[in-house]
Amino acid sequence: MFRRNKILSVKRLLLIPVLLLVVLAISGCLGAGTRSLGWSGVAVSGGDLFFGSMDGKLIALDSSSGNPRWQVSLEGSAEGGIGCAAPAAGVGIYGTPLVAGDLVFVSAYNGRLYAINADSGALRWVYPHEGNLEPIAGGPALAGDKVYFGSFDGKVYALNVATGEKEWQFETGDEIWSTPVVDGDRLYIGSFDNKLYALDTEDGSQVWTFEADGAFVSMPLVYNGTVYVGSFDRYFYALNAADGSLLWSFPASDEEQSRPGSWFWASAVAYNNAIYAPCLDGWVYVLDAESGLKITEFDLGSPVAASPVLAGSYIVVAAEDGRLHIIDGDSNEIRPLTDLALKVVAPLVASEGIVYVHTQEDETVYALDPEARLVVWSFTLQ
Amino acid sequence: MDIGAIWDLIALNPMINSMVWLSSILFGSFGLTIIALTLVVRGLMYPLTIKQLHATRAMQALQPKMAELKKKHAKDKQKLGQEQMKLYKESGVSPAGCLLPMLIQMPIWIALYMAIIRVLAVTPEDFLNLSQRLYDLPVLYSILPLENQFLWMDLSRPDFFLALLVGGTMWLQQKMVTPVATDPKQQAQGRMMLIMMPLMFTFFSITFPSGLALYWVASAIITIGIQYFVAGWGSLKPTIEGISRLFRREEKYTRRIAEAEKVPAEVAVEADIVPEDIEQEEVLPDARGGDKRQDRERGYPDRLRTARRRPRRGRGRRPKRR
Numbered sequence: 001m002f003r004r005n006k007i008l009s010v011k012r013l014l015l016i017p018v019l020l021l022v023v024l025a026i027s028g029c030l031g032a033g034t035r036s037l038g039w040s041g042v043a044v045s046g047g048d049l050f051f052g053s054m055d056g057k058l059i060a061l062d063s064s065s066g067n068p069r070w071q072v073s074l075e076g077s078a079e080g081g082i083g084c085a086a087p088a089a090g091v092g093i094y095g096t097p098l099v100a101g102d103l104v105f106v107s108a109y110n111g112r113l114y115a116i117n118a119d120s121g122a123l124r125w126v127y128p129h130e131g132n133l134e135p136i137a138g139g140p141a142l143a144g145d146k147v148y149f150g151s152f153d154g155k156v157y158a159l160n161v162a163t164g165e166k167e168w169q170f171e172t173g174d175e176i177w178s179t180p181v182v183d184g185d186r187l188y189i190g191s192f193d194n195k196l197y198a199l200d201t202e203d204g205s206q207v208w209t210f211e212a213d214g215a216f217v218s219m220p221l222v223y224n225g226t227v228y229v230g231s232f233d234r235y236f237y238a239l240n241a242a243d244g245s246l247l248w249s250f251p252a253s254d255e256e257q258s259r260p261g262s263w264f265w266a267s268a269v270a271y272n273n274a275i276y277a278p279c280l281d282g283w284v285y286v287l288d289a290e291s292g293l294k295i296t297e298f299d300l301g302s303p304v305a306a307s308p309v310l311a312g313s314y315i316v317v318a319a320e321d322g323r324l325h326i327i328d329g330d331s332n333e334i335r336p337l338t339d340l341a342l343k344v345v346a347p348l349v350a351s352e353g354i355v356y357v358h359t360q361e362d363e364t365v366y367a368l369d370p371e372a373r374l375v376v377w378s379f380t381l382q
Numbered sequence: 383m384d385i386g387a388i389w390d391l392i393a394l395n396p397m398i399n400s401m402v403w404l405s406s407i408l409f410g411s412f413g414l415t416i417i418a419l420t421l422v423v424r425g426l427m428y429p430l431t432i433k434q435l436h437a438t439r440a441m442q443a444l445q446p447k448m449a450e451l452k453k454k455h456a457k458d459k460q461k462l463g464q465e466q467m468k469l470y471k472e473s474g475v476s477p478a479g480c481l482l483p484m485l486i487q488m489p490i491w492i493a494l495y496m497a498i499i500r501v502l503a504v505t506p507e508d509f510l511n512l513s514q515r516l517y518d519l520p521v522l523y524s525i526l527p528l529e530n531q532f533l534w535m536d537l538s539r540p541d542f543f544l545a546l547l548v549g550g551t552m553w554l555q556q557k558m559v560t561p562v563a564t565d566p567k568q569q570a571q572g573r574m575m576l577i578m579m580p581l582m583f584t585f586f587s588i589t590f591p592s593g594l595a596l597y598w599v600a601s602a603i604i605t606i607g608i609q610y611f612v613a614g615w616g617s618l619k620p621t622i623e624g625i626s627r628l629f630r631r632e633e634k635y636t637r638r639i640a641e642a643e644k645v646p647a648e649v650a651v652e653a654d655i656v657p658e659d660i661e662q663e664e665v666l667p668d669a670r671g672g673d674k675r676q677d678r679e680r681g682y683p684d685r686l687r688t689a690r691r692r693p694r695r696g697r698g699r700r701p702k703r704r
Contacts, residue, residue: 036505094506137506192527214524233524260518265510280513305510
């Protein structure tokens with residue numbers, strides 16, 4: 001009798017943690033998606049194609065066939081936990097890799113920048129040489145003998161391409177998620193401190209800053225001496241590249257049309273004196289590069305987080321729900337390209353008339369021909 | 383519209399937007415926002431919490447009678463059920479009284495918990511998804527991302543000290559409402575429950591972002607406060623009394639030490655309290671002045687002899703027991 005009671009009470013006690021786990025799973029974890037997976041774009045160089053997979057690998061494919069050449073695993077973060085709310089153990093790769101000469105540069109969420117041999121996948125150097133920085137969500141940029149990137153620690157780093165030694169660093173007021181852009185001797189990068197910075201590429205000194213009411217995450221676009229960039233305050237800005245003065249701003253929210261607008265997350269594309277600015281509200285705004293007046297707009301019906309790409313005279317845009325569209329830059333007419341029916345957040349890349357898309361669901365890389373509107377090849381990760 | 387979308391529309395999104403808006407008036411600090419929103423939601427839920435606490439107390443008060451009934455009708459389950467229902471009816475207690483307020487509060491707590499996870503946006507993916515939940519208010523778009531640094535903590539990462547605080551406050555909260563069981567079996571179960579819950583939450587807090595742990599601590603402290611105002615310290619009373627006794631004892635010792643140190647001074651003060659006419663009498667030619675030790679009270683006038691306190695040393699001591 002005593003034994004039976006004991007078993008019953010043990011069972012009852014075991015129920016408590018089980019119930020708690022169920023409650024936590026239902027309340028906190030379902031759909032939270034709190035693992036850092038990454039949304040690396042694709043880098044194309046010669047006959048090779050490089051991208052960061054969502055399980056923390058840098059993968060090289062043959063760009064003509066999509067056959068894998070090599071893959072290397074980047075070290076995972078030491079942090080981890082039982083819950084879905086805990087930081088993930090794998091390393092996320094959010095920045096698009098960059099190819100320069102025989103090296104591929106890839107930044108990772110574990111706070112490290114890797115220089116990897118493009119032919120063999122062998123590691124040339126890693127920065128920092130020991131330990132790691134705060135996470136890196138943006139990609140690297142290259143100019144001359146330096147490679148640049150920003151980190152969650154709010155700093156912009158310039159490293160020597162050959163050795164990986166730090167040349168200079170510049171501290172902003174908050175986290176940096178943006179990928180820098182280099183134009184001539186200027187580097188442009190946005191920060192969570194609501195500022196866009198223009199730095200001297202040689203020594204990292206500040207040339208000018210522009211402050212908005214929201215953070216900057218998207219990669220700036222430099223076109224005809226003007227810097228174009230969108231912010232979290234739902235405004236798209238055109239700034240004079242020389243001194244950072246505001247030329248015009250365009251609001252995504254429209255009270256007349258009861259349109260709330262949203263963050264500008266993806267970077268813009270320029271063609272034929274028009275700026276194509278995608279927004280998380282699901283619209284692509286086509287603006288006059290000089291005046292900022294709206295030429296036209298397209299509703300994609302789903303947020304646009306993936307940066308569009310220019311392929312010839314076509315602007316290829318991907319909505320988050322996997323529907324791809326082609327905007328004819330000459331006529332500003334839109335037509336569907338394909339419906340992948342998979343989540344697309346990674347920036348699109350074009351090379352020699354082929355557009356490459358890396359999906360975040362059923363992780364697949366597609367090579368699409370926008371002219372013929374067909375899938376040339378696809379590579380799905382096992 | 384599926385159930386997830388309905389949930390988002392009526393519970394989760396309002397909670398997320400309230401949180402982000404609140405942070406805009408709390409200097410963008412996510413830590414302050416968590417505490418403030420927990421306080422606000424707790425305040426709104428106060429009538430239900432009170433109802434639940436009263437019902438729980440009433441149920442606890444019935445436990446001895448229930449135990450008696452169980453003993454009496456151990457073999458007749460049907461009769462036991464009838465008698466239990468009768469007891470509930472007679473005492474005006476409804477078992478649903480405990481459950482109903484809790485069930486109504488549960489979705490709100492879950493929404494608050496989920497909102498914290500989403501606004502914390504531990505990964506870039508979470509942060510990107512957050513934009514889809516915001517209402518059309520400029521301040522909501524501009525204030526994000528929120529400041530995750532609060533006191534010494536990065537709220538997006540686990541914090542060991544806060545995890546310990548979660549365990550401690552949860553134990554206190556549990557201890558207050560755990561009834562003192564007379565049955566040893568129930569006692570053991572109660573003890574296990576008392577340790578199990580805080581331990582589990584401490585473990586979760588070590589692995590989850592500390593923003594959640596902050597919510598658990600704030601929530602537990604508020605609950606302790608409410609429980610105290612409704613039912614006092616409950617089962618925590620002996621512990622509290624023990625601690626206060628310990629403090630009192632310490633205070634007593636301190637007072638005694640202080641008194642002991644004061645003694646010579648007091649004696650001096652006593653000696654200084656001399657009636658005005660003493661001086662006159664002391665100068666009388668036949669009076670014996672000077673050595674008070676030899677005087678044995680004879681040096682004082684009669685009226686002062688009665689007023690004089692007994693000497694402290696020597697004679698005041700009790701004889702030793704042998």
